[in-house]
Amino acid sequence: MVSPDVAVAVERLAQRGSLAPEQVRLFGRTARGELVSLSTAIHGLLYLGVAALTTGAGLLFRHEIANLGPITIALAVALAAALCLGWVARRAAPYSNTLVEAPHFAFDSFLVLGALLIAADLAFVEGQFVALGANWVYHLLLVSVGYAALAFRFDSRTLFGLALTSFAAWRGIAAARLERSIFGFFDESNLVRLNALGCGLLFLALGRFLRDRAIKAHFEPTAVHLGWLLVLQSIAWGLVDGRAAGPHRFALIAVGAGLAWFSWRGGRFVLFVFGVLAAYLGLLVTMADVVDNTNAILFLASASSIALVLGLAVIHRRFPDAEDLQ
Numbered sequence: 434m435v436s437p438d439v440a441v442a443v444e445r446l447a448q449r450g451s452l453a454p455e456q457v458r459l460f461g462r463t464a465r466g467e468l469v470s471l472s473t474a475i476h477g478l479l480y481l482g483v484a485a486l487t488t489g490a491g492l493l494f495r496h497e498i499a500n501l502g503p504i505t506i507a508l509a510v511a512l513a514a515a516l517c518l519g520w521v522a523r524r525a526a527p528y529s530n531t532l533v534e535a536p537h538f539a540f541d542s543f544l545v546l547g548a549l550l551i552a553a554d555l556a557f558v559e560g561q562f563v564a565l566g567a568n569w570v571y572h573l574l575l576v577s578v579g580y581a582a583l584a585f586r587f588d589s590r591t592l593f594g595l596a597l598t599s600f601a602a603w604r605g606i607a608a609a610r611l612e613r614s615i616f617g618f619f620d621e622s623n624l625v626r627l628n629a630l631g632c633g634l635l636f637l638a639l640g641r642f643l644r645d646r647a648i649k650a651h652f653e654p655t656a657v658h659l660g661w662l663l664v665l666q667s668i669a670w671g672l673v674d675g676r677a678a679g680p681h682r683f684a685l686i687a688v689g690a691g692l693a694w695f696s697w698r699g700g701r702f703v704l705f706v707f708g709v710l711a712a713y714l715g716l717l718v719t720m721a722d723v724v725d726n727t728n729a730i731l732f733l734a735s736a737s738s739i740a741l742v743l744g745l746a747v748i749h750r751r752f753p754d755a756e757d758l759q
Contacts, residue, residue, distance in 0.1 A: 503561040510554040517547030518583075525587050530648050533588040541589050548583055548592055552576045552599075573603035585649060594655045597636055601663060604628040626667050633663030658703060661692065665711045672718050685715035702752050706745060713741055 521544045524536045535541055558564055559572050580596035583589065605625050640656030643649055668688060671681030689711030696704035717737065721730045 503557070507554055507558050507561075510550055510557070514547045514550035514554060517543045517550065521547065521587060528586055529588075532651050535588075540587075541591055544583065544587050544589050545591050545595075548580055548595070551579065570603060570607045573599050573606065577603060584652075588649070590652055590655050593649075593652050594659065597656060597659050601629070601632045601659075604632055622670075626670050629663045629670075630667035633660045633665075633667060636660030636663065654703070658707075661704060661707050665689065665692075665707060669711070669714060672715070682715045682719050686712045686719075689713075689715060697752075700752065702749060705748075705752070709741070709745065713737070 521540060524540060526533050526536060555572060555576065559569055563569070565571055577596050577599035580592050580599060584592035584596055605628055636656045637660035640653040640660060643656065644653040665685065665688065668681055668685045671677050672685065689708045691708070693705050693708030693712065696702070696708055717734060720733060724730050724733065
């Protein structure tokens with residue numbers, strides 16, 4: 434970030450002898466914008482590498498099973514996962530409820546890679562040997578619990594997010610079993626929608642719990658963001674659902690507007706965007722029903738979406754100081 438005032442201050446401190454020559458060069462280059470951090474780019478490339486390696490593992494399962502055999506493949510992937518997690522365990526700092534800085538720039542990448550390889554290996558074993566039988570859907574629950582344990586032990590918000598999404602996926606797949614036996618009058622679509630709503634509310638409560646108890650409080654935004662996405666999505670699923678469309682549209686507009694208002698007051702821009710987009714979607718669908726002209730609807734959608742993006746860009750600059758935990 435370029436900051437002329439800081440650059441001038443660094444020069445003054447250097448003249449007074451308050452800073453060493455090495456500090457003057459470092460701080461001066463940073464203030465003048467000559468020193469740029471590549472941390473985000475490097476981490477992005479590392480995660481792309483993780484995605485490529487896990488994709489390669491999937492291709493290995495598909496194409497080499499006849500040549501190598503299922504047991505050899507399962508053991509090879511398990512060994513790779515163990516090497517990744519073993520490296521992580523040797524370098525990891527002791528557990529703490531507070532934020533723990535990664536001891537190595539590739540620490541989280543190796544952790545995520547090891548966890549994903551374990552999940553892929555478990556899915557492969559289940560597919561080949563049918564270890565869980567009719568209860569195969571519990572595979573996702575086991576993966577979710579494993580991800581969560583690794584996330585808390587090694588302080589990984591990435592794995593924590595994967596744990597929550599795996600849990601939500603488990604509930605979505607398992608929805609047609611237990612709930613249908615209890616609530617037989619719901620169809621499968623409504624059961625999945627109810628499970629999404631329930632998971633969203635659960636994640637919101639989890640985020641509040643972590644923040645209030647100061648247990649990995651920096652995980653709170655991950656839980657809250659995913660929770661609100663699921664809540665809003667569960668409402669949006671009913672926007673064109675016949676007679677229930679009207680109440681769903683009103684609920685989406687009301688909930689979105691409320692979320693935007695409270696997020697503005699709390700200085701949480703991401704949640705503010707969620708709320709604005711939800712309210713906008715509800716209003717757009719409602720107006721599309723009123724306007725009986727395809728061209729007019731397309732013009733309204735394109736013009737309003739451009740105005741929305743520009744408005745959010747302007748609002749972001751004037752947004753209150755964010756309170757989201759980093």
